[in-house]
Amino acid sequence: MTIKYLLLVMYFVFGAYAGRTYGPKISKGYRIHMSMAPWHAGLYTKTSTPYKQICGGTVIAKNVVVTAAHCVTVDRVVLPASQFVVGAGKVYRPWNDTHDVGAQKSDVKDIKVPPRYQGVVTNFQHDIALLILTTEFTYNEHVKPACLNFDAVHDAEQLREGQSGKVMGWDLTGENSAASQVLQGATLPNVAIDKCIDQSPVSFRSFITGDKICAGYNNGTAVCRGDSGGGLIFTAIMNSQLATILRGIVSTSPATENLCNIYTWATFTHLLPHEHFVKAFVPNVEEGCGTPANGVIGTRSSLVLGRNYNCPCTCPGQ
Template identity: 35%
Template sequence: MFTWSVLIIILSYSTQCWTHGSLYTDAGKSEKTCKPLKSFSVDIKCNRNGLEVDCTKPVLNGTTAEISCKPFFHFPPYDNIPSFYNRLACVDGLWDYNLLPCIPICGKKNEKSKRVRRIIGGGNTGIGEYPWHVGIYSKRTIRKKTVYSQICGGSIINPKVVITVAHCFESKDPKNYGVGAGKYYRPWKDNRDENAQLRNVEQIFIPESYKGLSNNFANDVAILVVNDPFVFDNFVRPVCVDWTTNTKKDLLKMGSIGFVPGWGVDQEGGKKSAVLKDIQLPFVPYDECYSKSDQNFRPIVNLADKFCAGRTDGQNICKGDSGGGLAFQGHDVHHSGEIFYLMGISSIGPSKTGSCDPTKYTTFTKLSHHAKWAQNIIKIHTSAYKDFNGWSLDS
């Protein structure tokens, strides 16, 4: 039920007023109205008696609404909302069906990306090749000017939420951080990043059990809620997440290859990369990772929320890559083809003379281990969005 302040409207020399979801005229007649239709994921076109109507306001009986998924959203298993759901009618003050949300198309690389030319031993990505990858930036004030420094990576999992690792955040004050999506160049504002979407961090969530080095970086995971939703396009889109253990069993096994992008150090002891790079890292079974790790690194390998991936040939991730998502290609259950699922988050690797050791395996935080914690936060703290199959989308 909507409560409206009485509003006098002069229309065709007659007086009309809205109150409590009904339209009253000077003739004393009243007509019930249907509530406004608003959606983050659905395009809505309304008309009444052949005339276009604004459905973001209460509408009269007889109004119809044609609905379809916005670009970069779909209605699984269909590409768009099927015909038996895509038309609503305002009847006796109520819409005859609920407005159904669409969900984002996830885990798709930008097909239009162009690889410019392979993190240590890695190579340059194409622009927009990993549309879910973001840079996380610390903010400092120097001489009354805000300076941004890229410190970590992260992955978009819904329009308001980025997932990364806890050890990126020395300060827990969200005002000290920003998130850059759709970026290829590392600097916060680079004129060449025509597709960048820059956001402030509104909230930071880290498990209470995370204690850093004193607990071997167990529970090294963090969720960021940004101030404004990302607008999905060719260059900014989420990675797929399966909160069940089904995908983990299929993808985290011997022979699986994961992909991780980042702006981290591109050679041992070197500087951070100026452009986004990526590398392919094979999943490493526990026994092999444990046996080939140094004694002082084995307690981290032993953690229940970690798994190993990497190489021993001098190609690996390094400082600045923390928080980046390790995504594996899996089957799209709704359509033919392959999509990328986020399985791990770059956590801790062995060090060598103060830098990373590209000849050792790296640990990744296992996303499935923190599924319940993450889902609860997403549901509670993106409450302006309705939850639909794990996504928080519609207002």
């Protein structure tokens, strides 16, 4: 039983080829339009026609999107960058959907993965990748970066149990339902790491590695297969402005006999332990985001649709 369970985890999380998509996606989410999540990007494979969406990602610079390493690797071998394209400012999943009036697209020029990433051998520790784009994005109301902030005190404050972050994605919307063709969002609370470990299936606990955080519910609102690599986003006041901060990357979740286990939380690759990896390729990634105000953490109720805060990073809506 344990071996079968681990193989199911591998199936859901490990790759994105042979006509399949893997990894978590949102169940019981709410519909999104792009002004609510201009940091979100879709990763597509060019190995199928039309291009197929396989993972999510987060814009962190004009030419850089961060995603999960398992989206772009087989075992620990990084797949050719030429196999991938990225779309930002997209609400609709199909690559060339004409309703995506604000979409911007780019080929992937290079892929950076931590040298210690070994996939399932190390239970998807270091599950983070940087996609270096061929064409820079132009920031506007549909495409903006999320902030990265590596202040440990503020990180711990935002990741206290019960603080909630936002995730976005396409694909499955229930245990065995069809994929969503329109971007969905969900607000997920942090789960304390000891609780996450103690209340997870024994066969899954080894996947809660030292660089993971947990978030979600066990009531049917969950991330499921199809949107690994998407961002777990929090809000904070920076330089007197409301900004969004990327704290985690959708990584793994326990599998069941269904296509999606909607009654469990998921693990996210924690950005803080990967500061040096990110800054090795995007050294100025924190510039423009400013310093968080002491004790000021944004909540979902503070996100007002359509309000322009003129903040340097993403100004979210509700």
